Amino acid sequence: MTATITRSESRTAKLGWVILLVMSALLIIQGINWSLDGPDRTLTNIAGRTSLTASEFQVGNPSAFDVITLVARNFAIYGAAFGLLALLVAWKGYRHGSRWAWMVMWVLVGAIAAVAVNFIMVGGVSAIGLSFAGLAAIALVGQLLAGKNVL
Secondary structure (H helix, E strand, C coil), rough: CCCCCCCCCHHHHHHHHHHHHHHHHHHHHHHHHHHHHHHHHHHHHHHCCCCCCCCHHHHHHHHHHHHHHHHHHHHHEEEEEHHHHHHHHHHHCCCCCCCCHHHCHHHHHHHHHHHHHHHHHHHCCCHHHHHHHHHHHHHHHHHHHHCCCCC
């Protein structure tokens, strides 16, 4: 049997948990959006890099088209699932000020930061890379605020 320590959270810590809840919800929304629009966006991007239109790419490479669509949809499923897990952990932290929840939420902060670094490494400093860097900074602030009572 394990015992969960429940702490009284300060307003600052609650604000941190709210930030982490919002970041988690954004991941779920991104996953849903990506499942609807991701395959088309990915195919348009790849087709543009091959100097074809998306429809020409689909006709000329139907097998590659199917794989790209599959990968994009799987990415969406994993992203939404990760967001849901992060949301549940953040909710536990918000409700109970749980130390284990706070420790686990470092994965969210690290994942968003890693995506930002990846975009910047591959595409240089761009709007999307800076957007993810900004989201990582916001998640870090939320994480640090939430950790005020759990350490």
